[in-house]
Amino acid sequence: IILSRKEPFTGILIRYENKKELTDTIKISSVTSSPGLPVAGFIAAGNFAMNMLLPAVKKLVSLRGVATAEGNSSLYAGKKFGFGYCTSDYKKILDDREINTVFIVTRHNLHATQVIESLKAGKNVFVEKPLAMTPDELASIRETYSTINPKPLLMVGYNRRFAPFTSRIRELFPADQPKSINIRVNAGAVPPGHWVNDPETGGGRIIGEACHFVDLAIYLANSRVKAVNAFAVGDNRNLMDSFSAVLKFSNGSTASINYFSNGNKNVPKEQIEVFCAGTVSKIDDFRRMEFHGRKSFRLKSSQDKGHAAEVKAFAEAIKNGLPSPISFEELYHTSVVIFSIIESIQNGRIIEIDG
Numbered sequence: 001i002i003l004s005r006k007e008p009f010t011g012i013l014i015r016y017e018n019k020k021e022l023t024d025t026i027k028i029s030s031v032t033s034s035p036g037l038p039v040a041g042f043i044a045a046g047n048f049a050m051n052m053l054l055p056a057v058k059k060l061v062s063l064r065g066v067a068t069a070e071g072n073s074s075l076y077a078g079k080k081f082g083f084g085y086c087t088s089d090y091k092k093i094l095d096d097r098e099i100n101t102v103f104i105v106t107r108h109n110l111h112a113t114q115v116i117e118s119l120k121a122g123k124n125v126f127v128e129k130p131l132a133m134t135p136d137e138l139a140s141i142r143e144t145y146s147t148i149n150p151k152p153l154l155m156v157g158y159n160r161r162f163a164p165f166t167s168r169i170r171e172l173f174p175a176d177q178p179k180s181i182n183i184r185v186n187a188g189a190v191p192p193g194h195w196v197n198d199p200e201t202g203g204g205r206i207i208g209e210a211c212h213f214v215d216l217a218i219y220l221a222n223s224r225v226k227a228v229n230a231f232a233v234g235d236n237r238n239l240m241d242s243f244s245a246v247l248k249f250s251n252g253s254t255a256s257i258n259y260f261s262n263g264n265k266n267v268p269k270e271q272i273e274v275f276c277a278g279t280v281s282k283i284d285d286f287r288r289m290e291f292h293g294r295k296s297f298r299l300k301s302s303q304d305k306g307h308a309a310e311v312k313a314f315a316e317a318i319k320n321g322l323p324s325p326i327s328f329e330e331l332y333h334t335s336v337v338i339f340s341i342i343e344s345i346q347n348g349r350i351i352e353i354d355g
Contacts, residue, residue: 025092026075031062031084038101038124038318041065041093043114045077048128049105053157054081056308060315061101065093090114094121101318104128108208109201112137115154116144124153124318126311129211131156131335133203138335145328153324155314156331158215162306162313165289165299166216166272172291173276175222178252180275183213186263192237205241206342210259214247214341215326215334220274223251225337228351230344233262245341 040061042049045068054063058081066083067090068074078086093099094117102118104111104127112132118125119141132138145154160166173179187209196202196209218225230245241261248254268285279293289299313325340351 025065025085025087026078027085028075028078028083031064031082034062036319037062038315039064039099040101040103041067041096041099041123042077042083042103042105043067043090043093044069044104044106045073046105049103050077050080052307053103053105053128053311057103057311057315058082060312064099065096067093091117094118094123100124101126107195107201108133108203112141115141119144119148119152119154122148122152124155126155126157126314128157129209130203130207130338131331133207135336135339138332138339142332151328153314153317154328154331155324155326156215156334157310158212158326158334159306159310160212160216160286161219161326162309163283163286164301164304164306164309165283165286166219166306167309168289168299169220169274169281169283170222172281172293173274173279176251177277178249178254179221181217181220181253181255182271182273182275183217183255183257184271185210185213185257185259186265186267186269187241187259187261188263188265188269189261190241192239197239197241204239204342205259205261206243207338210243210257210341211334211338213257213259214337216272217247217255217257218249218330218334218337220272221247221249221251221253221255223249223253224333225340225353226250227353228337228340228344229349230341232345233260240342240345243341243345245344247337 038061040063045066063081064084066074066078067087069088071088074086074088093102101124104114106114108130111127111130115125115127132141190196197204202208225247227248228245230243232240233242243259245257270285272283274281282290285303286305287303291297317325336353340353344351
């Protein structure tokens, strides 16, 4: 801190409270739940939760408890968004009988365990992608989910299918017609040492990020994937963070997903094209949309990748007793396709997906 010469001191010492853990919960405020409104607990409150999820969800649920690994960040998130209490032990969120809905925003390696624990505790679960990092984790989630009755809602943060432009394309194209889908992602480079690239913590960018675009392709095709053929750009890092995958769907649709980390940030990040029955639609970075058919039009808006609509759909499903906005079978299928892309790259062959 630079001080003027007129000040009666030469420096200021700022001492921050830096509690690593909270030995007990700290009450922050009294939370009164509105009838029918989901009562939510958050497990982790990093940048994505603080900047995207919590601003979108805070008016849709009662925010009862938040747990982060470090007590000071838990307290900060709790005060900022008006949680009832904060803690550094996420098990206290699961043990809280008043909480019926859990948002899991931890690092990828914790998702499967925390999803299973939350389901067993009878909570509705919103987990940021990915649902699981390995086929074994996915199988464990499926086994757990199949044994629980009544079944809580399970949702994965595949927000792009909820974007306004995506919804418009679904409305414009006939559901029963096969489509040719092209998705190009100028993802940008992530350092090899980043946790996302750590096979034990992040699982790599196909599992951690490209799953968004697999879900989007499945949603636009309105069909299940029956075969995958994928190739990665070769380099000595072996990260598979620049790849192309072709998906063949049961209804005759195809999708090409081109996910590149070796591009340039001056090029827009995401472009989606759909060709069907003599019409073409294109989304540019979820800011612009074009449609060319018997009638052509162009739309522009501020960037909206569907985060607000996604959590609104989830909260309203809980409130109104509706099914999850994305069925468990579809969530499971998307993860199977992701693991099939990796298998295709590693083994150099087409992977058939059974059922």
